[in-house]
Amino acid sequence: MREYVFGTGLIGAATSGMTLLRSLRAQEPFTWRTVLAWVSWGITVALVVGAVIDTRDAKRGRIVSGDSPVSGREQKLLKKRLRR
Structure with a gap:
């Protein structure tokens, strides 16, 4: 479970x-760039x-x-798991 939680993709998506x-809390206007940033974040989370x-x-x-x-x-990952 550690390798999933501390993966760089998940940490990057969280930050x-x-x-x-x-x-959003800074009372900045909601522009098209903000929409693109949220879409990009959603894609990143889905890939992770x-x-x-x-x-x-x-x-x-x-x-x-x-x-x-x-x-x-x-096969390599399965062998590694079976060795444990």
């Missing part, structure tokens, strides 16, 4: 989300969650899709 929340799910599935021996960052390393 950028906090920055966006602070900008997808990578975590794919890594967990690969470690359990399941096949992941070809566009996953862990595609092709399923």
Whole structure:
């Protein structure tokens, strides 16, 4: 569980989300740039969650899709998990 919680993608998404929340409290006008920042943050969070799910599935021996960052390393991750 540690490797998921302390992953750089999740930490980056959390800090950028906090920055966006602070900008809402600062009474700044809500412009198209703010909308793009929120959309970008949502995409980042979705990619991080997808990578975590794919890594967990690969470690359990399941096949992941070809566009996953862990595609092709399923056997290596499964062997590493089984050694523990």
